Amino acid sequence: MTKREDLYDQCRRLYVMCGLSRRTIAQRMGVSERSLQTWATDNKDGKGTWDEQKAGIMDGESFLYDELMKTTAMAVRQLREDVLEGRLDPKQVANVEKLIKGALKALEYHRKNPPSNTAATTKEERAAQLQGKIRERIGLR
Numbered sequence: 001m002t003k004r005e006d007l008y009d010q011c012r013r014l015y016v017m018c019g020l021s022r023r024t025i026a027q028r029m030g031v032s033e034r035s036l037q038t039w040a041t042d043n044k045d046g047k048g049t050w051d052e053q054k055a056g057i058m059d060g061e062s063f064l065y066d067e068l069m070k071t072t073a074m075a076v077r078q079l080r081e082d083v084l085e086g087r088l089d090p091k092q093v094a095n096v097e098k099l100i101k102g103a104l105k106a107l108e109y110h111r112k113n114p115p116s117n118t119a120a121t122t123k124e125e126r127a128a129q130l131q132g133k134i135r136e137r138i139g140l141r
Contacts (some may be wrong), residue, residue, distance in 0.1 A: 007031065008039055015040065016053045048127075055126045065110050072103040 001009070011029055014020045015036075020028075022036040040050040047053055075096045082088065 011036060011039065012050055012053075015050050019054075051130055052127055055130045065106055068103055068106050072099050075099050 007029065011025050011031060014025045014028070015022065022033055022040065025031070026033045026036055043049055048056070079092060079096050082092065
């Protein structure tokens, strides 16, 4: 990976995953806002624009919740088997406790913020929803 590709990837992660603004990223990474704008709206890698990628992550929240619950259940089952077979590892117990605490917090959040059934399923639908939100925010609707 070239330095430019590495810089692009770092900036993309800061925008998509961390939610930083392009201005903040430009200041932190020493890249012009114009370059970031170009990169953010470019789809050369076939992954979609940065905004589309960000929207995809938000739609994936329910998936992550489901995976966390499955992983927690598997860890608890494995711990139970290990205890029944006389293999008790304190580190494993501590890790399962942490996983359970995280799962309980996720459950609480999920109950307070249930996923909407109107979530877009295709890339085109997510893009259309994102465009609609952008139009609303800038007053074009």
